[in-house]
Amino acid sequence: MTSIDPLIASYYTEYDEASRLHTTAVGRLEFERTRELLRRSLPPPPARVLDVGGGPGTHARWLVEDGYEVLLVDPVPKHVEQAREYAPGCSAELGDARESALPADSWDAVLLLGPLYHLSERGERLAALREARxxxxxxxxxxxxxISRHSLLQEYTVSAGLTPELLAGEAPWTWPGRTRAVWTRTCRASGAPPNGSPTSSTTSSRGAAPRERPTPCARSRCAWTDWSSRSARS
Structure with missing residues (x-):
């Protein structure tokens, strides 16, 4: 089996992936929507389904309950053991999305619901897709x-409630009852705030004096910087 990044193996050894799709609203939505789409497209049971990178058996369980013959392969030993316990009737073994000893033309459906966003190199993602085919x-x-490479920015934009006006630097951002913070856009070639504007500062709702903040890193093309204090969010 091709070895996986030690950081990925270490992360999933510590992280409880088994609960991710069941304990949060976002996780539950992902699970339900994925199951809905798969049920639309899968061949009827008892077709054979290969769940590559199937983790602790979250999808393998309902697939078995629906009458499918399921083999789950995952490179994390903890996940394989969890899948055997959580999805009775599912076969589970160590395996890698990029390379396997499984026979060709042998599975009615192949699922790759996790591996691609752990494979950072394009060649590795293509290898996983070729193996699935x-x-x-x-x-x-x-x-x-x-997962889009911009997904983290998109998620933060939604969760932080960033408006077009705020992103354009035309409106202050307010943390209710705590801190008023000014967002500034810093252009690549300049270490100073744009258009000669003063250095951003944070004013506490409790009346503390404004605190000057260091100039943000100018290595990227532009950066949106939240100058609000972490202590004010506690």
């Missing part, structure tokens, strides 16, 4: 999930 029967289903 190799083991799938001709005309079989290959279902793939990915």
């Amino acid at each position: 190799r083991v799938a029967v001709p005309g079989g289903l290959v279902a793939v999930a990915g």
Whole structure:
């Protein structure tokens, strides 16, 4: 089996992936929507489904309950053990999305719902896709999930409630009852605030004196910087 990044192995050894899709609203939505889409496209049971990078068996469980024959492969030993316990009737073994000893043309459906966003190199992602196509029967289903490289920014924009006016630097951002913070856009070639504006500062709602902040790093093309204090959010 091809070795995986030690950081990934260490992360999943410590992190409880088994609860991720069941304990939060976002996780539950991801689970329900993924199951809905798969049920639309999967061949009818008792088709054979290969769940590559299937983790602790979250999807393997309902697939088995729906009548499918499921083999789950995952590079994390902890996940394989969890899948065997959580999804009775599912076969689970150590495996890698990029390379396997499984026979060609042998699975009616192949799921890649996790591996692609852990493979940072394009060549590795293509290898995983080629392997999925190799083991799938001709005309079989290959279902793939990915994450945009901009997803973290998109998620933060939504969760922080960033408006177009705020992103354009035309409005202050207020943390209710605590801190008023000014967002500034810093352009690449300049270490100073744009258009000669004064250095941003934070004013506490408790009347503390404004505190000057250091100039943000100018290595990127531009940066949106929240000058609010962490202590004010506690």
